Amino acid sequence: MRWSVGIAWCAVGWSMTGCTLLPLGGWRNSEPAVRPSPLGHGLTELRAAFHVHCNLSHDSPGSIETIARAAKYLGIDTVILNDHYAWGNISRAPRGMQHGVLFLPGVELRAGKKGSILSFDVKEDFSNQLTPQERVREMSRQGAVSFLGHCEELEDWSLSPVQGFEVYNLHAEFTLKSKWSIAWRFLFLPPDCFFATSITTPTDNLHSYDRELGRGRRLAALAGHDAHANVRLFGPLGGTIGTYPEVLRLFSNHILVRDWSVEGVVEAVRAGRTFVVFDYLADGTGFAMSYGSLHGAPDERAILGDEVKHDPSAHLQVSVPETTDSTPRIRVIEGGREIAVVNAWRASLPLERPGVVRVEVYLGKRLWIVSSPIYITPSAPISSGA
Numbered sequence: 029m030r031w032s033v034g035i036a037w038c039a040v041g042w043s044m045t046g047c048t049l050l051p052l053g054g055w056r057n058s059e060p061a062v063r064p065s066p067l068g069h070g071l072t073e074l075r076a077a078f079h080v081h082c083n084l085s086h087d088s089p090g091s092i093e094t095i096a097r098a099a100k101y102l103g104i105d106t107v108i109l110n111d112h113y114a115w116g117n118i119s120r121a122p123r124g125m126q127h128g129v130l131f132l133p134g135v136e137l138r139a140g141k142k143g144s145i146l147s148f149d150v151k152e153d154f155s156n157q158l159t160p161q162e163r164v165r166e167m168s169r170q171g172a173v174s175f176l177g178h179c180e181e182l183e184d185w186s187l188s189p190v191q192g193f194e195v196y197n198l199h200a201e202f203t204l205k206s207k208w209s210i211a212w213r214f215l216f217l218p219p220d221c222f223f224a225t226s227i228t229t230p231t232d233n234l235h236s237y238d239r240e241l242g243r244g245r246r247l248a249a250l251a252g253h254d255a256h257a258n259v260r261l262f263g264p265l266g267g268t269i270g271t272y273p274e275v276l277r278l279f280s281n282h283i284l285v286r287d288w289s290v291e292g293v294v295e296a297v298r299a300g301r302t303f304v305v306f307d308y309l310a311d312g313t314g315f316a317m318s319y320g321s322l323h324g325a326p327d328e329r330a331i332l333g334d335e336v337k338h339d340p341s342a343h344l345q346v347s348v349p350e351t352t353d354s355t356p357r358i359r360v361i362e363g364g365r366e367i368a369v370v371n372a373w374r375a376s377l378p379l380e381r382p383g384v385v386r387v388e389v390y391l392g393k394r395l396w397i398v399s400s401p402i403y404i405t406p407s408a409p410i411s412s413g414a
């Protein structure tokens with residue numbers, strides 16, 4: 029009897045302290061989002077995983093069914109695939125509803141020595157011999173959407189045309205950090221805690237994002253899960269870390285669509301109606317950012333992704349869902365410069381001048397929400413002498 033009690037306590041102790049190998053991760057932390065957006069305009073808010081690899085990639089064993097099951101469990105309704113490319117992949121990739129989840133086929137292509145081009149809604153196979161710039165043009169010819177990816181190491185920023193920017197990539201946390209920092213947390217923390225404590229604010233990426241926006245580019249923000257479910261510590265015996273549920277639960281991309289379909293997602297991302305939520309902190313569904321007259325109806329206000337003329341009497345309004353006990357910190361950023369900080373669930377402020385305006389929301393020191401910008405242009409043409 030004493031032995032059995034001792035063994036039971038040992039098992040409890042082991043499971044309480046870790047390690048990441050124990051199959052105790054991937055817990056649900058958000059509700060499905062497919063719901064009307066508080067921003068109006070007839071928009072629906074989706075929760076999407078982006079930069080997901082399935083078994084069309086040489087380095088991922090994940091079946092579409094496995095990914096769909098994980099996504100559904102976590103309230104993620106849309107999955108954007110970005111598989112490593114091999115001839116034939118595009119015709120084999122799922123496009124549309126699979127097991128109750130919307131899938132968009134896509135590819136991850138090399139952007140030179142470092143960095144990636146992440147394209148989705150790719151329609152047909154293409155030559156693997158193209159240069160990075162030719163690849164981007166080929167994606168554009170096919171009507172696909174392209175993102176600058178792995179921006180923490182990207183070298184060629186001239187690739188064009190692109191419509192988005194991967195502001196965060198989970199994989200980068202493990203390539204840029206000290207191996208010791210990873211090792212001790214891996215050994216002593218359960219998986220969800222291990223991955224949550226791995227996430228840091230992508231400060232350099234956000235600076236690069238502002239720089240590229242400052243060059244006049246229109247770029248939607250998405251965060252890349254870079255999910256492969258391919259790290260098997262004991263080979264065929266198992267011990268997979270970074271399973272789809274463990275990775276997809278950490279954050280999600282909220283896309284405001286007119287229609288929950290491949291075409292609807294593509295239109296919304298091209299229009300810049302996206303924001304990123306780090307769900308491991310709290311559910312951010314319902315975050316809203318708009319610009320316009322204080323007394324105007326929601327449908328009359330400009331929202332993220334929109335271009336609108338500057339109006340000194342108009343207000344930028346930000347609203348954060350009250351899903352945590354701690355008060356959030358809302359940072360308003362214009363042209364890479366912090367122009368306001370508000371510790372509250374809501375912010376309303378006039379803007380002194382036109383500019384590219386986006387918002388970051390923090391809980392304590394941790395980044396919770398990142399929005400795509402609103403593009404506020406001068407109310408009157410600037411004379412050439414100005």
Ligand SMILES: [Zn+2]
Pocket residue numbers: 079081110136254
């Ligand atoms: Zn990848």
